[in-house]
Amino acid sequence: MKKLSVKDLSKPIILVAFFLILTILRPSSFLTVGNLGNVLWSVSIYGVMVSGTIFVFLLGGIDLSIGTLCGLTGVTCVMTIRAFGYTPAGVIAGIAAALAVGLIAGLIHGLIITTFRVPAFLVTFATQTIYLGLSMILTNNKILDCTSPALFTSIGKNPVPIILMAVAALISWYVLRKTETGRYVYAVGGNDQAAAISGISVRKITIMAYMISGFTTAIGGIILSSMTQQGMASNGSGYEQYVIMAGVIGGISLLGGEGTVPGAIFGAMIIGLLQNGLNLMSVPSTQHGLVRGLVIIAAVGFDALQRDTKFQSWLAKRRQARAAGKSAA
Amino acid sequence: MKKKLAALVMAGLMIFSLAACSGEGTTREDAGAAATATTAAAKPAKDVYSGETPIRIAYVAHDLSTPNNQAWLEGIEREIEPWEHVTVQAFNGESSAETQVSIMTSVIDEGYDAIILQCSDGTALAESVTQAEAAGIPVVTLNLDCTSTHSALVMAVDYDAGRMIADQIAAEIGGSGKVVIIEGVQGLTRTDNMERGFVETIENNYSGIEIIDKQSAQFEKATAQTVMNSFLQNYDQIDAVFAINDAMAEGAALACESAGKNDIVIWGADGEKAALEMIENGQMTGTIYTNSWDQGSTAAKIALLMAGSEYSSSVLSKTPEVIMEPVIVTAETVSSIDEKDRW
Structure with a gap:
């Protein structure tokens, strides 16, 4: 069995530190089932989305369209439910339609990127505005209410989003760690030319990654529309920043080939805990950006130092020197 | 001694100049000053309602993807609907002052006849608004004001x-x-x-x-x-x-x-x-x-009025405001808002 090192434990250490600090600062309100449920609930959409988008990140790609695609899939779901007269059958049809839209969007991204060899940044930047535009046309920029049936509204209520996040993360972790497909993703992300020479279809893997990203984005869109009980064009806009941030905080390299699902979920948790801590401590909203930035730098810096071999060897030498000094004394 | 001499010379000059300003001379000078002031305040009036020339209004929104922005746009469209030659073009500011500044530059260059604007940042847009007004394009702001004086601000109570x-x-x-x-x-x-x-x-x-x-x-x-x-x-x-x-x-x-x-x-x-x-x-x-359709419609009315007038905002020391009627809505009064007025 592999021995755990400080390097492997740095993220749990940071999480425990967050928990300790917030428990000390807000003893009566932080460490309660209700509040921790609130934290998980608030990051569940990012957690679901990053569980799929991680496939794209690991290939060294990027998906900037997930924010507006989240809005479009939510709008699709709500419009279908309304068309079916707010019935449970409508909810199932709505979910299917939203997932289909997500998959098709991913397929389109993958096809364009692999066929025309256009950078993913450009393709998804363009489709980002296309999806927002489509949502605006579909809704005519109106809010589409959807306050029933209960089958739909319950999707956004605790603990369903948290369960969905856990399931998405587990499946994603399993595929990446335990299957051949997962190994191919890391191989293509590490060196696509070497992967191609070894017989891996880079095109297939790329298309699949973007389709998975679209699929989890659609799940995020369905959850968001249920949480807010409405479909609205601008819903989800900007979520791509949080998903990318969760991934990067979690140690995913945007150059590809490096990163894990637990890391990405850790990143999402840090975002949620930070926001929760700022709210619970009544920090004025004008100071949120500053505090958030500083804490993220501190957390990521600590994590990076644990991985830095030069720093670790310097630390080891210091420890040895100190021990030698003590024994000499 | 030198100071006393200088004071005497100054006093003499003042007496001379007062004498010169009397009678016909005074009238001519005043008329000249008035003419100058009128020239500074005036801009060429456009024939807005005859239909002989097309009239274009630019609506530069804060973020077009929100229902409120859409309701304002629909309000503007409703107001200009009877006139085929009057059109509105909506631009999405995407909640960014930089994007809005860039849009404003294009709109001024293309010679639109009036601008309805929501400033994402009142200070950042001030220069663009001043440029538009100087080019004879009246600017009417909607809810989100600008720090420079302009034709009008149509706002909900704050x-x-x-x-x-x-x-x-x-x-x-x-x-x-x-x-x-x-x-x-x-x-x-x-x-x-x-x-x-x-x-x-x-x-x-x-x-x-x-x-x-x-x-x-x-x-x-x-x-x-x-x-x-x-x-x-x-x-x-x-x-x-x-x-x-x-x-x-x-x-x-x-x-x-x-x-x-x-x-x-x-x-x-x-x-x-x-x-x-x-x-x-x-x-x-x-x-x-606040009836946002009504608010958009009011902004369009003022924009057309200002485009068809010689009146220029340069004579103003403060932007004139039109405040929309606020309606307090509770469970008892909500039924008074007609379905057609819900945006």
């Missing part, structure tokens, strides 16, 4: 809306209790003033009411749910919530409903359709309604 909501909440919780505020994005004049109106009214008139916390939810419904959940975790007693816009009030209402806290008084502001429905269902307590 400070007074905050005051009205404070009075309503105070009455509903019996003049004493604990209140939280859910803020939007700070730095926007309208919402900042609304919050100030609310806070000052509570502080000055209701000593029994305490504002225990305020947090931002960035005007977003889902974020407001998280913020409200945090409030509920942090405080044992919350009697009322004031959210700066309806979307956030709706989010707070959903959070309270999930937590089983159905006795909290929840107020929003704007009067969007979803909020009115929540008030009807008893999920929200009230809002301040």
Whole structure:
């Protein structure tokens, strides 16, 4: 069995530190089932989305369209439910339609990127505005209410989003760690030319990654529309920043080939805990950006130092020197 | 000695100049000054209603993807509908002052006849607004004002809306209790003033009411749910919530409903359709309604009036304001808002 090192434990250490600090600062309100449920609930959409988008990140790609695609899939779901007269059958049809839209969007991204060899940044930047535009046309920029049936509204209520996040993360972790497909993703992300020479279809893997990203984005869109009980064009806009941030905080390299699902979920948790801590401590909203930035730098810096071999060897030498000094004394 | 001599020379010159200004000379000079002032204040008037020349209005929105922006656009379209030669082109500012500045430059270069603008940043857009006015293009701002003087500002009440909501909440919780505020994005004049109106009214008139916390939810419904959940975790007693816009009030209402806290008084502001429905269902307590279609239509009327007039904003020391009628909406009065007026 592999021995755990400080390097492997740095993220749990940071999480425990967050928990300790917030428990000390807000003893009566932080460490309660209700509040921790609130934290998980608030990051569940990012957690679901990053569980799929991680496939794209690991290939060294990027998906900037997930924010507006989240809005479009939510709008699709709500419009279908309304068309079916707010019935449970409508909810199932709505979910299917939203997932289909997500998959098709991913397929389109993958096809364009692999066929025309256009950078993913450009393709998804363009489709980002296309999806927002489509949502605006579909809704005519109106809010589409959807306050029933209960089958739909319950999707956004605790603990369903948290369960969905856990399931998405587990499946994603399993595929990446335990299957051949997962190994191919890391191989293509590490060196696509070497992967191609070894017989891996880079095109297939790329298309699949973007389709998975679209699929989890659609799940995020369905959850968001249920949480807010409405479909609205601008819903989800900007979520791509949080998903990318969760991934990067979690140690995913945007150059590809490096990163894990637990890391990405850790990143999402840090975002949620930070926001929760700022709210619970009544920090004025004008100071949120500053505090958030500083804490993220501190957390990521600590994590990076644990991985830095030069720093670790310097630390080891210091420890040895100190021990030698003590024994000499 | 030298000083005395200089004073005498100056006095002599003044007497001479006063004599020169009397009689016909004075009349001519005054007429000349008046003519100069008129030239500075005037701009060429356009024939707006004859239909001989096309009239183009640019609507530079803060963020076209929101229902309120859409309602304003529809209001403008309704106003110009009878005139085929009058058209409106909507531009999406994407909540970015830089994008709006770039749009304004294009709109001025293309020689639009009037601009209806919501400034994402009143200071950043000031130069663009001044350039447009100098080019004879009247600028009418909608809710989000600009620091430079321009043709008109059409706005929903801000400070007074905050005051009205404070009075309503105070009455509903019996003049004493604990209140939280859910803020939007700070730095926007309208919402900042609304919050100030609310806070000052509570502080000055209701000593029994305490504002225990305020947090931002960035005007977003889902974020407001998280913020409200945090409030509920942090405080044992919350009697009322004031959210700066309806979307956030709706989010707070959903959070309270999930937590089983159905006795909290929840107020929003704007009067969007979803909020009115929540008030009807008893999920929200009230809002301040503004007819956004009417507001867009009013802005278009003023834009056409200014385009067809020689009147220039350069004579103004302050931007003239048109304030839209605020309607206090509660469960008792919500039925007075017709379906056709819900945006």
